[in-house]
Amino acid sequence: MVELKNITKVFNRNRPDEFTALEDVSLLVEERKVTVFKGPSGSGKTTLLSIVGAMAKPTSGRVLVGAREITSLPERFLTEVRRRTFGFIFQQFHLIRGISALENVMLPAYTTGEKHAALRERALRLLELFGLSAKARARVEWLSGGEAQRVTIARALVNDPKVIIADEPTAHLDTKLSKDFLGIMERLNAEAKTILIASHDPLVYESTMVDHIIEMRDGRIRGSGPAE
Amino acid sequence: MPTRKSTIFFVLAGLGAGALAVMVAHAHYRHQKAQAAWNESAALVKRLDLTDLCLFTDARYARHPSMADRHTPFQDSPMAMEHFPSGTLISPPPHLRPQ
Amino acid sequence: MSLHERHRNIIDFALSSLGRRWKKNLALTVVYAFVVFTLASVVFFTEAVKSEARAVLRGAPEIVVQRLMAGRHDLIPESHIDVLRKITGTRQVQGRLWGYYFEPSTGANYTVVASGEPPLEPGTIAIGQGVARTLNAGEGDLIPLKGSKGDYASFEVVRVFSHESELVSSDLIEMHADDLRAFFGVPEDYFTDITLKVRNEKELVVVADKIRRLLPDTRPILRDEILRTYDSLFDWRSGLLLVIFAGAVAAFVIFAWDKATSLSMEERREMGVLKAVGWETSEVIAMKSWEGIIISLAAFFGGTVLAYVHVFFSSAFIFEPVLKGWAVLYPRFQLVPQIDPYQVLALFFLTVVPYTVATVIPTWSAATVDPDSIMRL
Numbered sequence: 099m100v101e102l103k104n105i106t107k108v109f110n111r112n113r114p115d116e117f118t119a120l121e122d123v124s125l126l127v128e129e130r131k132v133t134v135f136k137g138p139s140g141s142g143k144t145t146l147l148s149i150v151g152a153m154a155k156p157t158s159g160r161v162l163v164g165a166r167e168i169t170s171l172p173e174r175f176l177t178e179v180r181r182r183t184f185g186f187i188f189q190q191f192h193l194i195r196g197i198s199a200l201e202n203v204m205l206p207a208y209t210t211g212e213k214h215a216a217l218r219e220r221a222l223r224l225l226e227l228f229g230l231s232a233k234a235r236a237r238v239e240w241l242s243g244g245e246a247q248r249v250t251i252a253r254a255l256v257n258d259p260k261v262i263i264a265d266e267p268t269a270h271l272d273t274k275l276s277k278d279f280l281g282i283m284e285r286l287n288a289e290a291k292t293i294l295i296a297s298h299d300p301l302v303y304e305s306t307m308v309d310h311i312i313e314m315r316d317g318r319i320r321g322s323g324p325a326e
Numbered sequence: 327m328p329t330r331k332s333t334i335f336f337v338l339a340g341l342g343a344g345a346l347a348v349m350v351a352h353a354h355y356r357h358q359k360a361q362a363a364w365n366e367s368a369a370l371v372k373r374l375d376l377t378d379l380c381l382f383t384d385a386r387y388a389r390h391p392s393m394a395d396r397h398t399p400f401q402d403s404p405m406a407m408e409h410f411p412s413g414t415l416i417s418p419p420p421h422l423r424p425q
Numbered sequence: 426m427s428l429h430e431r432h433r434n435i436i437d438f439a440l441s442s443l444g445r446r447w448k449k450n451l452a453l454t455v456v457y458a459f460v461v462f463t464l465a466s467v468v469f470f471t472e473a474v475k476s477e478a479r480a481v482l483r484g485a486p487e488i489v490v491q492r493l494m495a496g497r498h499d500l501i502p503e504s505h506i507d508v509l510r511k512i513t514g515t516r517q518v519q520g521r522l523w524g525y526y527f528e529p530s531t532g533a534n535y536t537v538v539a540s541g542e543p544p545l546e547p548g549t550i551a552i553g554q555g556v557a558r559t560l561n562a563g564e565g566d567l568i569p570l571k572g573s574k575g576d577y578a579s580f581e582v583v584r585v586f587s588h589e590s591e592l593v594s595s596d597l598i599e600m601h602a603d604d605l606r607a608f609f610g611v612p613e614d615y616f617t618d619i620t621l622k623v624r625n626e627k628e629l630v631v632v633a634d635k636i637r638r639l640l641p642d643t644r645p646i647l648r649d650e651i652l653r654t655y656d657s658l659f660d661w662r663s664g665l666l667l668v669i670f671a672g673a674v675a676a677f678v679i680f681a682w683d684k685a686t687s688l689s690m691e692e693r694r695e696m697g698v699l700k701a702v703g704w705e706t707s708e709v710i711a712m713k714s715w716e717g718i719i720i721s722l723a724a725f726f727g728g729t730v731l732a733y734v735h736v737f738f739s740s741a742f743i744f745e746p747v748l749k750g751w752a753v754l755y756p757r758f759q760l761v762p763q764i765d766p767y768q769v770l771a772l773f774f775l776t777v778v779p780y781t782v783a784t785v786i787p788t789w790s791a792a793t794v795d796p797d798s799i800m801r802l
């Protein structure tokens with residue numbers, strides 16, 4: 099699905115505070131699998147996910163999405179690939195405050211030029227799927243943490259991406275909500291979505307649904323193997 | 327399904343443009359209607375040999391700017407303070423400006 | 426999958442985004458609309474005065490010859506008329522009598538002019554609407570006026586000029602030439618100035634040159650100059666435009682400065698989110714542009730329409746105290762609307778473009794953030 103070849107990411111290049119966040123990382127993300135990245139804070143998980151998800155460009159190395167090399171694409175095409183292929187769930191949710199849950203879910207599809215009525219219909223169905231029909235009109239800052247996260251998931255799914263990327267999704271959730279989240283991910287995985295999660299929450303990487311665990315340290319992959 | 331916000335925006339923008347069109351039409355209509363009154367005024371101007379509009383009556387150079395001589399208090403500087411308020415509102419006629 | 430639908434979606438979002446701080450945005454729109462309103466009012470007012478001047482002053486004398494003595498406008502001797510008559514190309518050379526009269530009891534200034542053809546009966550006057558208002562007089566009333574010798578002479582009002590002609594006649598008192606001479610004490614063989622016509626309008630300039638040569642103590646004023654006077658009476662150097670323009674510019678600069686400096690962390694974060702969920706930089710900027718366009722368009726329409734109503738339906742009542750100045754006699758004329766499409770277009774661009782640009786520019790750097798930056802917030 100996504101393949102990284104010899105990826106290096108250097109921040110603040112040629113400056114006194116130059117920092118190599120990723121060093122020579124190669125990796126193949128398998129389709130329809132749940133992969134978890136774990137490792138201590140600062141080990142490069144977020145950086146890696148942003149490169150996999152076509153959000154950031156590596157300093158060197160190549161990224162292939164499907165069979166397509168995206169490292170050299172100009173911004174416009176990169177955005178297009180990102181929008182079609184990936185759905186993001188952020189640790190801080192990053193919903194747009196002051197507007198309704200429904201509009202937040204519709205947001206990533208606004209710029210595709212899709213017909214408004216059809217888009218709205220689809221967003222409402224996604225909200226219904228997560229039991230949020232009653233909250234569609236509510237402003238997002240009135241939602242509870244769990245509800246907010248489910249809106250975030252709905253937003254990640256609105257463009258029907260093949261890959262879901264979640265960075266520390268359970269950091270702000272209690273155990274029950276974390277389990278709910280994993281349940282949803284399992285369901286999505288069953289619907290043929292590829293799932294990538296960065297987390298140092300044992301609840302996540304010890305979960306039975308995880309197919310693959312990649313362990314990171316100091317910007318390198320230290321170990322990789324199927325979940326036990 | 328509720329009305330889209332953009333629809334409301336387009337409708338309001340259309341109304342604004344419409345109001346502008348009504349304004350233009352109204353101006354045109356009033357123009358047509360004013361011809362008679364203007365002819366009357368022009369005839370009066372001709373009969374009495376008038377030279378200026380009666381916009382201000384406080385100072386003579388503001389009452390008859392086209393007749394003003396070089397030594398009227400027009401001060402050809404945008405920030406000049408003047409005795410008569412009307413003198414600060416209008417600019418000196420072309421014949422009094424430095425060439 | 427159309428461009429149209431994409432922009433409608435973006436407008437939807439821009440409106441939702443504005444709606445969140447609707448009180449602030451409404452206040453902003455109202456203030457901005459007020460700035461546009463003042464500017465548009467001045468434009469409408471001055472354009473209407475200009476067009477009216479062109480329409481009614483076409484009846485003005487072709488040439489007015491004014492005598493200057495020691496730098497002041499002075500009475501012109503009758504002998505000058507004969508000199509002017511001899512210039513080839515001139516016809517209808519006439520002495521003109523007029524002057525100013527300060528009415529002590531009301532404190533108003535009037536313009537007294539000698540009767541044209543057909544002349545008024547001696548002892549009678551025709552007055553403008555403004556005179557009638559300040560003296561509280563009408564047809565048939567006897568009005569005492571204080572002459573140059575300190576004595577009062579009474580004149581009977583036989584006519585009041587129409588309201589429609591007030592822009593030229595408001596402060597006029599028309600009386601018989603003999604009455605005027607006696608009243609002001611103008612010597613028999615003198616006039617205020619001399620008007621003349623030429624046979625061929627193309628020769629106006631040549632004739633004016635000849636006048637200047639033959640009568641070096643005079644200044645010929647061409648009708649064209651009179652018209653030009655009114656074309657430039659309210660140009661950018663006039664205080665009316667300057668004060669208001671300076672105000673508008675200051676207000677606008679404050680807006681722009683406020684916009685540029687008040688791009689909050691929250692707004693930056695939002696633009697990052699949009700980028701992260703798949704908006705392009707250009708789309709984020711388009712969204713911000715729409716925000717600016719929506720506000721400035723509302724201000725433009727609101728301000729322009731209100732200005733039109735203000736100037737042409739309420740006789741520019743907000744300007745009244747400014748225009749009135751110290752004048753006791755304030756002409757009340759209903760201006761005829763004159764809309765120059767270019768002026769409206771200029772107003773449109775002046776309103777919408779700078780504001781939109783000022784909205785967009787500060788967001789530029791925020792809109793070009795790398796989408797991944799949001800993952801670290």
Ligand SMILES: Nc1ncnc2c1ncn2[C@@H]1O[C@H](COP(=O)(O)OP(=O)(O)OP(=O)(O)O)[C@@H](O)[C@H]1O
Pocket residue numbers: 109110117118119137138139140141142143144145146801
């Ligand atoms: N823009 C940047 N400029 C400089 N250094 C950066 C930048 N972004 C990340 N880093 C550094 O890169 C390293 C890897 O960061 P990253 O966010 O990928 O770690 P992480 O594994 O996600 O950590 P955590 O578990 O705390 O989220 C960190 O040391 C971080 O300080």
Ligand SMILES: [Mg+2]
Pocket residue numbers: 143144145265266
């Ligand atoms: Mg991280």
